[in-house]
Amino acid sequence: MRLSRVPLIEIKTPGQIALMREAGLVVARMLRATAAAAEPGISTAELDAIAESEMRAAGARSSFKGYHGYPATICTSLNEQIVHGIPSRSVTLAAGDVLSIDAGAIVGGWHGDAAITVAVGAVPAEVTSLLQACERAMWQGLTAAVAGAHLTDVSHAIGSSAVTGGYGVVREYTGHFIGSQMHMEPAVPSFGKPGRGPVLAPGMALAIEPMLVLPQPGSSGNWVPRTRLLDDGWTVVTADGSLAAHFEHTVAITADGPWVLTAEDGGAGGLGLTGIRGADARGPAATAAGRR
C-alpha cells in the first residue's frame, strides 16, 4: 500500500476504547490459557478449543472465525510457519517446537488482536534470543506509538531494533489499524524510514506485529526473508524453512501515551523496559491522575 494515499483513520471515543480494552483483556486471557497449555503432546486444535472456551466464558466473539472463511478461533504457527497457521487435530506439539499463538476477540463490536511466540520444552539459546528479539522489537514499536509521531516512526522503531540483532524482518505481512474491524488501513510495516505516513492522534488504535526470522549462517544484516503460502491458502512459511517468531499487541494512542489494550498491565511493564512511562492497568487517565 502507498502510504502517500492518506486513508481516513477511525478515531474512537473513550467509550469505544474502553470496549477495545475489554476485548484486549479477553485476548490476553486467551493467550495466557493457550500458552500455559502449550506442552508436548497437545494438539493445536485442543489449544483452539481452550481459546474458544475462554472467549465464550467472557461473552466475547471471535475476530478470526469466519474472517474471509478462516476456520478457527486462533492461529497456531509452528517453527518455519510465520503466521496464519490453522489449528489441527493432527498437529501435536513436541519439545523443541516454537509456536506462535495469535488471538482476536470482539466485545460490543470492537476488536482486540494480539500474538505471542512460545518455546515448547527446551530450545537452543539462539531460539530463545530470537523470541526475545521479536518481543523487544514489538515493545520498541509500542513505545513509539505516541500522539504527534508519524506512522513510520513506529515502523522504524520496530525494524531498527530487529536489524540490530541481525534478524530478518518479514515485509509481506504487516501490522494494521484496528477498531470496528480487525484489519483497517493503513498497514503498519515493521521496517522502513521514519517520518512518513499519517500523524498519530488520540483515539487511534493499531496492531503492531513484527515477524522475525532467524538468519541462516552467512546471511547479511539487511537480509530480507522470503515467504511462501501453503496450499491451505492461509499458512505463511519462510521460503527457506528458517525459524520464525511473531509477537503482536493492540495499542491505543492516548494523550497520556500508549495504552497497550491487549496487555493485562496496560503495557506498563513492557513500556517501562524501553524507558518511558505508559498507562497502567487502570487506563491512561487514571495513571495520569495518579502522577499528579
Ligand code: MF3
Ligand atoms: N492477527 C492476525 C493478523 O493480523 C489475524 C489473523 S487473520 C485470520 O494478521 F484470518 F486468521 F483470522
Ligand code: CO
Ligand atoms: Co493483527
